[in-house]
Amino acid sequence: MGLSAVVVLGAGPAVADGPLPRSVPEVDLAYHGQVTMSRGRVETWLIPQNHGPSAVTDATVRLRWSAPVADARWLPPMCVRADARTVLCRTGALPADSRGERIRVPVRLAGAPSEVTVRIDTMWSGGSADHNPQNSTHHVLALDTGDVYYF
Known part of the structure; x- marks a missing residue:
């Protein structure tokens, strides 16, 4: 009786059906700026930042006021x-x-509110993961005094 040998050549681990898992780029988006309110007009200025480690091709920042925008x-x-x-x-x-x-972002609010809260956050980060949303989510209370409120 003879001996037989089987040789298996492989180029890597076996892969299940479907696409290969892809790593999601990681970013750290942040927004810094200011809000002012005077006679129902609110101005929000902000500078977006990316602390990395990956680049972002584009992102969408959402600004939401507690009063309707007229x-x-x-x-x-x-x-x-x-x-x-x-x-x-x-x-x-x-x-x-x-x-x-x-x-x-300048807007005029409906009615005559004496204050407004502006929520600033990331709505879309270009398919990247941001594991530090604390520096990209802000709630700023602005009184209708013309004072500057920083975030």
């Missing part, structure tokens, strides 16, 4: 009104460890 005709071209209280703005590309362009 007039948003002076929005910058990278921003759109999403609903009665919300505006969405593109940040543009953000390489790792970089700052984006300053975004100015």
Whole structure:
């Protein structure tokens, strides 16, 4: 009786049916800026930042006011009104460890509120994962005094 040998050549581990798992780039988006309110007009200025480690091809920052927006005709071209209280703005590309362009969002609120809360957060991060949302989510209370509130 003879001996037989089987040789198995392989190029790597066996793969199940379907696409290979892809790693999700990790980013750390942050927003810093200010909010002012005077006679129902609210101006929010912010600078997007990406602390890395990966680049972001584009992201969307969401600004939501606690009172309905009556007039948003002076929005910058990278921003759109999403609903009665919300505006969405593109940040543009953000390489790792970089700052984006300053975004100015002026709106006039409906009625005559004496204060407003502005929520700033990331709605979309270009398919990247941000495991530190504390520096990209803000709630800013602004009184109708013309004072500047920083975040």
